[in-house]
Amino acid sequence: MNAKVMLIDYNMGNLFSVENALINIGADVDIIKNVPADIAQYSHAILPGVGSFRDGVKMLRLSGWENALKDKIIGKIPILGICLGMQLFAEYGEEGGGESGLGVIDGRVIKGRLKEGEKSIHIGWNSIENLKKNRLFFDIHNLTDFYFVHSYHFTDTSKEIAKVNYFGGVPASVADVEKNIYGVQFHPEKSGKPGLKLLENFLLIQ
Amino acid sequence: MLKKRVIPTLLWKNIGLVKGEKFDSWRRVGSILPAIKVYNAREVDELILLNVTASIDKNESDYTEISRASKHCFVPLTVGGGIYCIEQVRELLLCGADKVAINSALYSRKELVAEVVNRFGSQCLVGSIDYKIINNKAVCYSHSGTVCEHLDPIEWGVELEKQGVGEIILTSIDRDGCFSGYDIETISKLSNAVSIPVIASGGANSYSDMLQVFQETKSSAVAAASIFHFTEQTPKEAKGFLDAHGIAVRKTV
Numbered sequence: 496m497n498a499k500v501m502l503i504d505y506n507m508g509n510l511f512s513v514e515n516a517l518i519n520i521g522a523d524v525d526i527i528k529n530v531p532a533d534i535a536q537y538s539h540a541i542l543p544g545v546g547s548f549r550d551g552v553k554m555l556r557l558s559g560w561e562n563a564l565k566d567k568i569i570g571k572i573p574i575l576g577i578c579l580g581m582q583l584f585a586e587y588g589e590e591g592g593g594e595s596g597l598g599v600i601d602g603r604v605i606k607g608r609l610k611e612g613e614k615s616i617h618i619g620w621n622s623i624e625n626l627k628k629n630r631l632f633f634d635i636h637n638l639t640d641f642y643f644v645h646s647y648h649f650t651d652t653s654k655e656i657a658k659v660n661y662f663g664g665v666p667a668s669v670a671d672v673e674k675n676i677y678g679v680q681f682h683p684e685k686s687g688k689p690g691l692k693l694l695e696n697f698l699l700i701q
Numbered sequence: 702m703l704k705k706r707v708i709p710t711l712l713w714k715n716i717g718l719v720k721g722e723k724f725d726s727w728r729r730v731g732s733i734l735p736a737i738k739v740y741n742a743r744e745v746d747e748l749i750l751l752n753v754t755a756s757i758d759k760n761e762s763d764y765t766e767i768s769r770a771s772k773h774c775f776v777p778l779t780v781g782g783g784i785y786c787i788e789q790v791r792e793l794l795l796c797g798a799d800k801v802a803i804n805s806a807l808y809s810r811k812e813l814v815a816e817v818v819n820r821f822g823s824q825c826l827v828g829s830i831d832y833k834i835i836n837n838k839a840v841c842y843s844h845s846g847t848v849c850e851h852l853d854p855i856e857w858g859v860e861l862e863k864q865g866v867g868e869i870i871l872t873s874i875d876r877d878g879c880f881s882g883y884d885i886e887t888i889s890k891l892s893n894a895v896s897i898p899v900i901a902s903g904g905a906n907s908y909s910d911m912l913q914v915f916q917e918t919k920s921s922a923v924a925a926a927s928i929f930h931f932t933e934q935t936p937k938e939a940k941g942f943l944d945a946h947g948i949a950v951r952k953t954v
Contacts, residue, residue, distance in 0.1 A: 508794070508821065508822075511771075511794075511795060511796075511797050512771075512797065512799065515771070515772050515797065516775060519775070545821075545822055545824065545825075546821075546822050547822075612919075613703075614896055614897055614898055614921070615896055615897065616823065616824060616867055616868075616897065616898070617703070618824065618867065618868065618898055618921070619703050619704060619706055619746075619898070619921060619922070620703070620704040620706065620746060620951040621702065621703045621704065622702070640704060640951040640952070642776070642777060644824045645824075660702050660703075661703060682777075684775065685775065685776055685777050685799060686775070686776070687741075687744050687775050687776050687953065688744065688775075688953070688954075690775065691775060
């Protein structure tokens with residue numbers, strides 16, 4: 496595999512498992528804390544993250560990653576946002592009092608409204624549904640289970656490529672194919688074989 | 702739809718895997734790394750790794766061992782045992798744990814949950830409640846079943862939810878390792894009383910026991926150790942059985 500991955504460390508956790516999964520599938524991965532001068536050496540970027548939208552945006556701004564993402568990374572090389580990482584692509588997030596996101600995928604991030612019998616955190620294995628054909632999900636079937644952990648979610652968006660049945664049905668994955676922006680609400684690094692397959696698929700996108 | 706989970710529990714003392722009965726009579730059954738690899742190859746839903754006497758032995762978890770093992774784990778891994786401060790939580794998360802389970806420290810350090818949740822989020826914290834039935838009443842015990850906390854596990858569970866834990870694992874000390882079936886009554890009461898996921902633990906003897914938990918309580922998951930270590934039964938077969946009886950479980954090819 497020829498991919499050289501920039502795994503963005505903006506102090507919002509979740510790095511180890513993602514790094515481990517990438518190494519396992521044969522990727523060359525660097526965890527980058529400070530915005531690198533030489534982004535050109537990287538073929539792919541991953542924005543991980545666990546935690547609140549507001550904290551995530553704050554950390555992206557403080558670290559300088561917000562500008563680097565908007566100016567030098569998004570639209571230039573394929574980027575995959577995982578969990579909070581995907582949510583940060585939104586225009587706006589209401590968690591923690593409300594904050595603007597990177598604004599590269601239409602939609603907002605709101606707190607999940609519980610349906611009958613649901614818990615306030617969506618934790619566990621759930622299936623992707625309404626899967627649209629996309630390179631990210633190559634060889635992964637509709638109704639495959641992935642591991643979700645979140646209580647906020649994307650609203651309806653024109654870029655949805657898979658849905659998950661919780662909180663009334665919310666985006667599980669988004670993609671802007673032209674700009675090579677991909678996002679997954681679930682944790683592929685913790686979803687067993689299908690998760691590793693998805694990461695492999697991402698690394699084959701050019 | 703959201704699936705019910707079957708979670709093998711690996712218990713360890715020092716660096717060996719053990720299994721006990723009613724939190725006593727520990728027998729060594731192997732070492733961690735091979736167990737993690739095998740369960741991972743067989744695509745379990747999740748794994749729980751508990752250092753069973755850390756709270757009384759006062760041993761720090763073996764971070765190197767956990768780091769090494771977690772590299773082979775591509776499903777969520779919860780690590781617990783003897784955790785009493787945020788620095789340990791940070792170390793364990795850096796070692797590859799996705800969640801930490803805390804039990805004894807919660808009774809004496811009321812601010813610990815808030816500290817952990819504010820820094821790392823609710824999703825990484827599982828509140829662990831052990832209990833015994835004394836004179837027909839369920840009572841919480843800490844420190845590997847040696848210290849009576851004089852609290853009702855249902856009330857304590859509600860309190861932990863209020864403090865911000867993401868999930869609760871409820872373990873019946875009396876039934877642990879005894880193949881006597883899960884304590885449906887207490888599990889049911891707790892899963893009705895809280896709105897966060899409850900993981901039922903202690904007593905699984907057969908796949909029917911697990912089915913009973915999902916049919917008669919609102920538990921999100923069952924955890925089991927002895928049934929998988931000492932019998933021929935497997936998590937995969939357990940899920941096949943549950944699926945055949947109409948319980949939504951994760952299927953793997």
